[in-house]
Amino acid sequence: MRIATWNINSLRARMDRVLAFLERHDIDVLALQELKAKPEQLDLTRFEEAGYEVAVHGLNQWNGVGLISRVGLSDVRTELPAVPTWPEDETGVVEARALGAVVGDGLRIWSLYVPNGRELGHPHYEYKLRWYEALRAEGVRELAAEASARAVLVGDFNVAPFDEDVWDMEAFADKTHVTPPERAAFQSVVDAGYADVVRADHPGPGVYTYWDYQALRFPKKEGMRIDFVLGSPAVQSAVTGSFIDREERKGKGASDHVPVILDIEVGP
């Protein structure tokens, strides 16, 4: 089974790219982030015509996550995280940043769009850390559900876990994505039992999944590795390959993120 994750930065703006990507790489399951659309704004029939089932969880012009699968899509869940956007938010809105489902032969996949954090000291920075705690707790629950649970947490984690995951640490002084609390939050998910199952085959430095639109970051090879596939122990032992598709950052109409692809041996 071939799964992929991609922060698409507007699904409406990149429908053609997504459909071409599914076909070119023979993708079974695709997790999307930053749909930037309400579900009712999306024309999902094009996926169905290509043989895929679709689930989306969208809310506003910034968030939204989706799962596209041609190997089944059941037990869809949207309740993570059960944390308000930020403490002073009176609306009580919970942003649409996580969508879980069971695909293939009992694999639980979560498409995740971790809050950006905005700036140090901003309420969204604390929100990001609280969100990570909710994610860690959910990850633990997944593993406890069954001793041999196969689960993947995929998406835009908005943290560069190691110094080599950004082009220049000096450029990130007093910036989000690299601070010790954010890295500890990411590591807490890893410590819960979820390993980065792509890094071993694609070690850094210089291996990135995101390049800012501004300042010619892509041609200057100044990127960040912030999109990951984290697999439970049962998944870790079933991985047969992985790939980061840098080609998708090229050309007109590219997202600022590229897809990360993982092959898993289907269980007995």
Next chain:
DNA sequence: ATGGTGGATTATCCA
């Protein structure tokens, strides 16, 4: 130190 780009919504907000 600022602005640079891109997307959604419509003169800003967010990444």
